[in-house]
Amino acid sequence: MVGPGWHHPGHDRENRVLRPPVSVTTEPGSLGSQPALFEYAWRLHQQDPDSPLPRDGEPYPDEKRHPHRQRVRTRKNQRLQGADVAAILEVYFGRADASPSELVDAFCEVDVPIHHNEHIAAAALRADRRRVRRTGRWLVRHSTDRCSATVGLALLATDWADEDIPLIQTIGLLSHRFGPLAAEALRRRSGGGQALLWLAQRVAGWGRVYVIEALCRDGAYASRRWLLRHACDGDYLNGYFAGQVATAAHLHEAIVGTEADDDLVDHTGRLLKIMAGCGGMGMTLEHYPPAPIVLAAHVAHLGRQRPTVDRYVDAAVIADQLADKTPERSGCTSEQRDDLVRQYLTVLDRQEWGDAVRAGLDPAGDFFAWFAGNPAARLHLRAFTGLTDGKR
Structure with missing residues (x-):
C-alpha cells in the first residue's frame, strides 16, 4: 500500500x-x-x-x-x-x-x-x-x-x-x-x-x-493556463482535443489581450492550424463560434513577434486553409476571410520573415519540398517564389 x-x-x-x-x-x-x-x-x-x-x-x-x-x-x-x-x-x-x-x-x-x-x-x-x-x-x-x-x-x-x-x-x-x-x-x-x-x-x-x-x-485556472500554452505537442492526434482546449480554456478571452505572451500566441497558432484542417477528428473552425475573433487577434499578435520558422509555417498553413476553403468552413464571412488572409500574407512577406524561414528550413528536406510546393506555392509567398520551378 x-x-x-x-x-x-x-x-x-x-x-x-x-x-x-x-x-x-x-x-x-x-x-x-x-x-x-x-x-x-x-x-x-x-x-x-x-x-x-x-x-x-x-x-x-x-x-x-x-x-x-x-x-x-x-x-x-x-x-x-x-x-x-x-x-x-x-x-x-x-x-x-x-x-x-x-x-x-x-x-x-x-x-x-x-x-x-x-x-x-x-x-x-x-x-x-x-x-x-x-x-x-x-x-x-x-x-x-x-x-x-x-x-x-x-x-x-x-x-x-x-x-x-x-x-x-x-x-x-x-x-x-x-x-x-x-x-x-x-x-x-x-x-x-x-x-x-x-x-x-x-x-x-x-x-x-x-x-x-x-x-x-x-476547469481550474491552473489547468486553463497550461492548456492555453502547452496542450498541443505536434502529434496528429492533437486534432481530437484542439477544439476542446480552445473552448474549455476560454481562448477567445485570453488571446484578445494586448499583453498576451509569446507562449500563448504561439500555441494559439498551433490550435488554429489544427482546427483549420482536423475535419473528422475534432472541432473545426467552422463549428467554433469565436473563430474570426481568435484569428484576427492571432495575426495581430503575430505581426509584433520575432520571426521564427515555426511561427512562419503555422501562419502559412492557417492562411492556406483559409484561402483554400469557403469562408463558412472557417467560421467567417467572405469579407472576414479575405481580410484575414491579407493580414497573414502581409506578415509572411516581410523581408525578415522570409529570411528566417529560408535560414531555418533544410532545402533538401522532405518538409521543405512539401511546404514550398503546396502552401507556399498556393499563397505565392515571396520567400519561396521560383524555388519550385528553378527560377530565382
Whole structure:
C-alpha cells in the first residue's frame, strides 16, 4: 500500500501532488520474477522524469501473454462489455477471505475495458468501500498482468482517496493502456487537478488525448493556463482535443489581450492550424463560434513577434486553409476571410520573415519540398517564389 509521504519529483507542497519514493522495491505479495507493471513504469520514469516514457513503455513485460493487436472479445453486444469482469468481482467480493492476489490471472480470458465501465463500477459500489480500495491498490501496485492492473485501476476510479494519487499517476505513465482510467480516477480526487497537469506533461499519443480531455473538464485556472500554452505537442492526434482546449480554456478571452505572451500566441497558432484542417477528428473552425475573433487577434499578435520558422509555417498553413476553403468552413464571412488572409500574407512577406524561414528550413528536406510546393506555392509567398520551378 502507498503511504501518505510518497511524492512525485518535480512537485512541491503547494501543488499538493505526492511523490513516490526514490526507489521502488518488490514488496511482499509481488508475484514471480516478472516485474509488476507499476514497478516497470516507475523504473522507466526514473530514467527521464520530465518526459513521456519511450514508446509509452511498450512492449510491456507481459507482452508474451498479450500479443500485439490481439484482444479477447467474449461479448458482441457492447452494452454487456465489462459484465464478465463485474461477475468475477462479484464472486471475489462475496468471499470475505479472498485475497487480491487471487485476481492476478482472473481476467486473462475476458475482455477488460480500458475506459470507465458501468458494470465494473456497479460491482465496486456494491462492495465494502475499504475492501474495494485495498483490492484496487494491491492490483495496481503488484499486478504483473495488464488485465488485472486495469481492473485495479478501475476500482480506484470509483474512489476518491488522495493518498492513491501517486499510484494512479505512475501506472498512468503507461498511458496508451492506462491513461483513460488514470484520468478518470484523478479527476475524482481533490488533488486531481495538479496531478493531471503533472501527468499531462509526461504522456504522449493516445494517452495525451485522454489526459488533456480530462483537464478540459477540470476547469481550474491552473489547468486553463497550461492548456492555453502547452496542450498541443505536434502529434496528429492533437486534432481530437484542439477544439476542446480552445473552448474549455476560454481562448477567445485570453488571446484578445494586448499583453498576451509569446507562449500563448504561439500555441494559439498551433490550435488554429489544427482546427483549420482536423475535419473528422475534432472541432473545426467552422463549428467554433469565436473563430474570426481568435484569428484576427492571432495575426495581430503575430505581426509584433520575432520571426521564427515555426511561427512562419503555422501562419502559412492557417492562411492556406483559409484561402483554400469557403469562408463558412472557417467560421467567417467572405469579407472576414479575405481580410484575414491579407493580414497573414502581409506578415509572411516581410523581408525578415522570409529570411528566417529560408535560414531555418533544410532545402533538401522532405518538409521543405512539401511546404514550398503546396502552401507556399498556393499563397505565392515571396520567400519561396521560383524555388519550385528553378527560377530565382
